[in-house]
Every structure is written in C-alpha cells, then in structure tokens.
Amino acid sequence: MPDIFADRLKVLIIATLKLEGVRPEDIPDDEPLIGTPRFGLDSIDALELVLAIEKEFGVKIGSSEESRLALGSVNTLAAYLRTHPAGG
Amino acid sequence: MNPSSTLPRNPGPSWGFGFLSWAERWWPQWFFRPMLMAGTWVGLALMPAQRAHSRAYLTVVLGRAPGLGDVWRHFFAFTNVLMLSLRAGRGAPLHCTLEPENAAAFEALVSSGRPALFGTFHFGGSDLLGYLLGERGRHVSIIRLRVRNSRDTGLLGRRFSGRVSFLWINDPASLLFDLKAALEAGESLALKCDRLEFSAKSEPFRFLGARRQFPFTIYHLAILFDRPVVFCTAVPVGGEDELRVFASPVFTPDPAADREANTQAARGHFQAALAQLETLVRQHPFLWFNFLPLNPEVPPPVH
Numbered sequence: 001m002p003d004i005f006a007d008r009l010k011v012l013i014i015a016t017l018k019l020e021g022v023r024p025e026d027i028p029d030d031e032p033l034i035g036t037p038r039f040g041l042d043s044i045d046a047l048e049l050v051l052a053i054e055k056e057f058g059v060k061i062g063s064s065e066e067s068r069l070a071l072g073s074v075n076t077l078a079a080y081l082r083t084h085p086a087g088g
Numbered sequence: 089m090n091p092s093s094t095l096p097r098n099p100g101p102s103w104g105f106g107f108l109s110w111a112e113r114w115w116p117q118w119f120f121r122p123m124l125m126a127g128t129w130v131g132l133a134l135m136p137a138q139r140a141h142s143r144a145y146l147t148v149v150l151g152r153a154p155g156l157g158d159v160w161r162h163f164f165a166f167t168n169v170l171m172l173s174l175r176a177g178r179g180a181p182l183h184c185t186l187e188p189e190n191a192a193a194f195e196a197l198v199s200s201g202r203p204a205l206f207g208t209f210h211f212g213g214s215d216l217l218g219y220l221l222g223e224r225g226r227h228v229s230i231i232r233l234r235v236r237n238s239r240d241t242g243l244l245g246r247r248f249s250g251r252v253s254f255l256w257i258n259d260p261a262s263l264l265f266d267l268k269a270a271l272e273a274g275e276s277l278a279l280k281c282d283r284l285e286f287s288a289k290s291e292p293f294r295f296l297g298a299r300r301q302f303p304f305t306i307y308h309l310a311i312l313f314d315r316p317v318v319f320c321t322a323v324p325v326g327g328e329d330e331l332r333v334f335a336s337p338v339f340t341p342d343p344a345a346d347r348e349a350n351t352q353a354a355r356g357h358f359q360a361a362l363a364q365l366e367t368l369v370r371q372h373p374f375l376w377f378n379f380l381p382l383n384p385e386v387p388p389p390v391h
Binding site for chain 1: 262263264265266267268269288289305308309312
C-alpha cells in the first residue's frame with residue numbers, strides 16, 4: 001500500500017530543493033537524503049527541507065535525537081510525521 | 089558529539105595562550121615585546137604548512153615573491169591580534185571607531201533590534217566584533233570552529249557571557265538544529281565568510297585579481313529566515329586597543345521578490361563586501377590571516 005506521507009514528502013522535497021529532472025519515484029524510500037552524492041544535498045538544504053516540512057505538515061521538528069534520526073530517509077521522515085501529528 | 093580528543097587544535101603548545109597572557113601581564117614591555125617577536129620566529133620555524141600558505145597568499149597580494157621577513161610580519165600581525173583578543177578576554181576595554189561609509193545604515197540596523205546576520209572575515213581584529221555586538225544589547229550566537237586549546241575564545245566567552253553564545257561549526261549533528269533554534273528565537277548570528285571548510289554553500293566572486301570561491305551560506309540563511317546581512321571588518325590601530333570598523337551596505341531580502349531575484353541581489357551585495365575587503369587587504373596585506381590555502385580560483389563560465 002502506498003505511503004501517503006512518503007509520496008507527499010517526495011513531491012515536497014523536489015519542489016523545495018528544486019531538484020530538476022528528478023521524479024518522485026527516483027527518490028528511494030530508505031536511502032539517506034543528505035550528505036550523499038546522489039542528490040548533492042547539504043546541511044542548508046536539510047534546513048530548508050525542515051522548514052518546508054514544518055510549514056506543510058504543521059509539525060515542529062526540534063533538536064532531539066529523535067528528529068535528527070527522522071531526517072535519515074523518506075521512510076524515517078514519514079514515520080516521524082505519522083507519530084507527530086500537526087500541532088503536536 | 090565532539091569528544092575533546094578528536095577536536096582540532098591551534099598550533100603551538102597547549103599552555104601557549106595561557107603563558108602569553110601571563111607574560112604580557114607580568115613581564116615589562118621592554119622584555120615582553122622582544123620575546124614575543126623572537127617567539128614568532130620560533131612559530132614560523134615550526135609551522136611549515138602555515139608558512140607555505142602565507143607565502144602563497146603574500147605572493148598574490150604583494151605581486152612579488154615575499155621574503156622571509158614578509159612572512160614573519162604576517163605571523164607577527166596575527167600574534168599581535170591574538171594578544172589583543174587575550175587582553176579583551178581579560179577585560180581590557182576596547183575602543184571601536186565606526187568609519188563613516190555605510191555607518192548610518194549599520195547603526196540603524198544595530199539599534200533597531202532586528203535580528204541580523206553579521207558577517208566578517210579572518211581580517212585584523214574582526215574576530216572581536218561579534219562579542220562587541222553583545223555590548224549593544226543584542227544576543228549574538230557566534231559560529232566558530234571548536235578547537236581544544238582556544239583560550240582566547242574561552243576568555244572572551246566568559247567576559248561576554250549572557251550576551252554571546254557559540255554554535256560549533258564542526259559539530260554538524262547539532263549545528264543544523266542549533267542554527268534553526270537560534271534564528272527562530274530571534275538571535276543574531278555572527279560568522280566568518282572567507283574560509284571554505286565547513287561551508288555548505290559557496291560561489292565564485294572576483295577577488296585579488298581572479299574569480300575565487302567564497303562561502304555563500306550566510307545569504308541562504310538570510311533568505312530562508314528573512315534576516316538582513318551586514319559585513320564588518322576591523323583594523324587594529326597601531327599599538328592601541330582600538331579598532332577602526334568598516335561596515336558594508338546592509339542587504340535585506342525582499343519578501344516580494346522570488347528566491348532567484350533575492351539570491352542575485354545577494355551576489356551583488358557580497359561582491360561589494362568583498363571589494364571593500366580587498367581594499368583593506370591591499371592596504372594592510374599582513375592583516376588577512378590566510379594561513380590556509382588561498383580561496384581557489386574558478387575558471388570563467390562558458391556561455
């Protein structure tokens with residue numbers, strides 16, 4: 001069954017970081033997004049992505065170890081969003 | 089997490105900064121100054137990598153092959169600024185004189201209380217400006233490289249505690265969230281924008297006769313968080329605990345403009361700030377503390 005959070009996240013990642021020529025299906029669910037050569041994303045991109053996710057999903061991503069781990073991949077981000085409802 | 093044993097360290101013995109601070113305080117100047125000059129020769133002899141980078145930089149800025157005396161002057165200028173920092177950390181008063189160019193806009197920004205991003209360079213006494221902003225009623229987060237033996241940073245942090253805090257650039261696991269928290273809390277940031285190591289974003293700009301790569305992260309933060317940017321550089325006035333401060337124009341992101349337009353305006357602003365730095369570097373070549381590889385040249389774009 002498709003993960004609605006994962007699909008929305010991929011669209012958001014492409015739009016926010018202006019990943020030209022990248023389609024949602026090109027983004028793997030379980031590979032690191034930041035700091036790997038595949039997409040060339042760096043820490044400022046990560047910061048921009050966090051701000052966009054907070055705005056889109058209404059969640060606050062703080063500095064806890066849990067939210068650091070959330071940025072690991074699309075799957076971990078989606079899991080974080082499922083367990084942290086908007087405004088929570 | 090950064091266990092202290094894995095942190096980088098400044099060159100020289102672990103007790104070096106403490107000894108210098110003690111010696112300046114208790115030894116008579118007629119003895120201390122020649123010892124400091126002799127110690128600079130020792131440092132020069134023991135730091136071949138820094139000596140080579142100094143020589144490479146001085147070749148570009150002086151337009152000739154530097155002699156050993158030039159390299160010593162470069163090292164000694166750094167030593168003098170280090171002593172200034174140690175004195176400031178011990179509580180010695182520092183006098184700052186803001187030069188007239190762009191002073192009105194800078195003063196208006198500082199007195200407005202609006203959170204801002206204060207950029208500077210490894211030039212002269214510029215390192216001290218972030219701390220001095222704390223005296224203007226701002227809480228400033230200073231982005232620095234955490235090293236094991238940085239007594240000057242420790243002393244200054246204690247002197248200005250409550251008004252300044254540090255974000256460690258070589259602690260990437262927490263830097264991202266610390267940066268975000270500081271900016272969202274309305275703090276101002278102070279960061280140096282001339283060395284490429286640890287800089288997430290960089291772009292080429294005209295500097296010292298070539299297109300050279302410089303950090304550009306400060307503008308990405310400014311646009312993301314809608315914060316103004318201003319650069320300040322400080323030239324020590326010979327023999328005094330006094331700094332002449334040069335401010336750049338203020339860059340303010342335009343909320344009505346799109347990302348690309350703001351980024352383009354930011355490029356123009358940074359080029360102007362680098363032109364101001366280059367003027368100062370050419371007037372005071374020994375005050376740009378380039379003991380690392382000079383910003384690399386970038387070939388012109390192919391159209």
